[in-house]
Amino acid sequence: MTNSHQPILYDKLIRLTHVYLGPAADRFISRQIQNHLNKEPRDLTREDLLQLIDWIRVTVSLLTDDNEVVEEYIAQVRNLAMAQDEGN
Amino acid sequence: MAKRTSEVLSSEKRAEANAIFNSIGDGAIATDEFGRITRVNPVALKLLQYTESELLGEWFPKIVVAMELNGKVLNLIDRPITRAFLTGQPVAAKLFYRRKDGQPLPVSINVSPILLNGKPLGAIELFRDITVEEEIDRMKSEFISLASHQLRTPLSAIKTYSHMLVDGYMGKITPTQKKALHTIISATNRMNELISTLLNITRIESGSIAATPKVLKVDRVVEEVLKELALMAADKSIATSLKVSGKGSTSIKTDNLILKEILTNLISNGIKYTPEGGRIDVTVKPRLADVLISITDTGWGIPKDVQNQIFSKFFRAHNIVRRETTGTGLGLYLVRGLIDILGGRIWFKSAEQAGTTFTFVLPRNKVFDETKESKAGLGAIKG
Numbered sequence: 001m002t003n004s005h006q007p008i009l010y011d012k013l014i015r016l017t018h019v020y021l022g023p024a025a026d027r028f029i030s031r032q033i034q035n036h037l038n039k040e041p042r043d044l045t046r047e048d049l050l051q052l053i054d055w056i057r058v059t060v061s062l063l064t065d066d067n068e069v070v071e072e073y074i075a076q077v078r079n080l081a082m083a084q085d086e087g088n
Numbered sequence: 089m090a091k092r093t094s095e096v097l098s099s100e101k102r103a104e105a106n107a108i109f110n111s112i113g114d115g116a117i118a119t120d121e122f123g124r125i126t127r128v129n130p131v132a133l134k135l136l137q138y139t140e141s142e143l144l145g146e147w148f149p150k151i152v153v154a155m156e157l158n159g160k161v162l163n164l165i166d167r168p169i170t171r172a173f174l175t176g177q178p179v180a181a182k183l184f185y186r187r188k189d190g191q192p193l194p195v196s197i198n199v200s201p202i203l204l205n206g207k208p209l210g211a212i213e214l215f216r217d218i219t220v221e222e223e224i225d226r227m228k229s230e231f232i233s234l235a236s237h238q239l240r241t242p243l244s245a246i247k248t249y250s251h252m253l254v255d256g257y258m259g260k261i262t263p264t265q266k267k268a269l270h271t272i273i274s275a276t277n278r279m280n281e282l283i284s285t286l287l288n289i290t291r292i293e294s295g296s297i298a299a300t301p302k303v304l305k306v307d308r309v310v311e312e313v314l315k316e317l318a319l320m321a322a323d324k325s326i327a328t329s330l331k332v333s334g335k336g337s338t339s340i341k342t343d344n345l346i347l348k349e350i351l352t353n354l355i356s357n358g359i360k361y362t363p364e365g366g367r368i369d370v371t372v373k374p375r376l377a378d379v380l381i382s383i384t385d386t387g388w389g390i391p392k393d394v395q396n397q398i399f400s401k402f403f404r405a406h407n408i409v410r411r412e413t414t415g416t417g418l419g420l421y422l423v424r425g426l427i428d429i430l431g432g433r434i435w436f437k438s439a440e441q442a443g444t445t446f447t448f449v450l451p452r453n454k455v456f457d458e459t460k461e462s463k464a465g466l467g468a469i470k471g
Binding site for chain 1: 177
């Protein structure tokens with residue numbers, strides 16, 4: 001069960017993505033969740049995120065030609081998806 | 089022996105695939121999962137004026153710069169290829185590519201993600217030169233603009249003198265004459281609205297509408313528009329409501345006039361296409377980075393088979409044409425163009441005989457301000 005005081009996975013993902021994309025993060029992530037998973041962004045689960053990683057990777061690769069930055073970002077997204085600690 | 093045969097077959101298959109790719113009549117560019125160009129056909133090379141070695145292996149968004157119709161470099165997140173990955177669907181668009189000599193080339197694009205077992209491997213983009221179509225379109229827009237301006241002058245005279253006649257400035261008139269004059273005034277009003285729509289569309293298409301953003305409260309603007317349309321709604325006994333849902337400020341930095349035009353079109357459409365005694369409910373929902381506005385009607389709805397055409401120019405749904413003969417099919421086309429200018433997006437849900445909800449979001453700050461303070465400046469990279 002999600003604790004109302006704990007940030008949900010979507011919020012964590014936005015916070016992480018914000019570092020790389022700035023305020024475009026919300027639009028970037030919510031559109032991928034809505035289009036590829038057909039669900040509301042806030043309902044994102046860790047399994048969903050694992051499914052989404054390939055799409056996030058190809059899309060972010062069109063926003064920068066710096067592969068290191070892409071890999072660094074994707075590694076952090078993967079860590080977020082694999083983490084077992086909290087949230088949904 | 090078997091291995092050799094399979095190698096020959098595989099090399100023949102590759103040669104065949106290459107021949108097919110090179111024979112495509114439009115420009116064709118394929119990219120890998122990192123956006124680097126893996127294939128380019130002779131038509132693309134000719135259109136962009138590059139050699140094959142200059143393009144292969146290059147990062148597509150950087151070497152082939154995309155610009156909007158008004159000449160502004162397209163934000164990378166808005167490029168068709170990025171949108172194709174964001175949605176997982178083919179994307180069609182018209183824009184300009186910058187050729188090697190720096191000149192803009194107007195192109196019509198179709199781009200699709202390449203999938204293998206559902207996994208994205210890259211993208212394939214087809215594009216064609218639309219210089220001639222653009223020129224014809226520009227001439228058509230110029231003509232509409234000129235004709236519209238010329239039509240306005242005599243219309244003003246008709247309207248002014250009709251009002252003077254109705255108000256008795258030119259002597260007493262009979263009730264029948266008064267009724268006829270009201271019909272003339274109402275017809276000139278409709279004509280004026282049509283001219284305004286046509287002029288706005290030509291301005292959008294020529295990229296000459298510039299937004300003047302200022303901080304405003306979205307719910308206040310909705311209130312103003314609902315007030316202006318109150319008579320129209322009352323004529324059909326249609327109830328209207330406004331609700332601000334959730335917490336947070338409804339303030340955004342956007343263009344007041346453009347927002348009013350969008351709301352006026354969507355709400356008046358709702359009234360027009362809702363039977364007597366129905367409802368129009370407007371909801372304003374503040375979110376973190378944007379404000380979401382929904383207009384729900386209890387109208388006739390949009391048939392499923394034409395829902396993908398609803399934002400096209402001059403399109404009118406068949407169930408509506410039967411009931412309302414006066415529409416132009418330009419309203420939603422205009423609305424989408426105006427929302428684009430404000431950096432927002434629009435979508436809808438509709439069911440026949442149940443009603444329609446149009447929803448649009450407007451960013452709190454315009455899109456081109458989105459890129460500040462990002463670590464890698466990803467959103468800031470232009471083309």
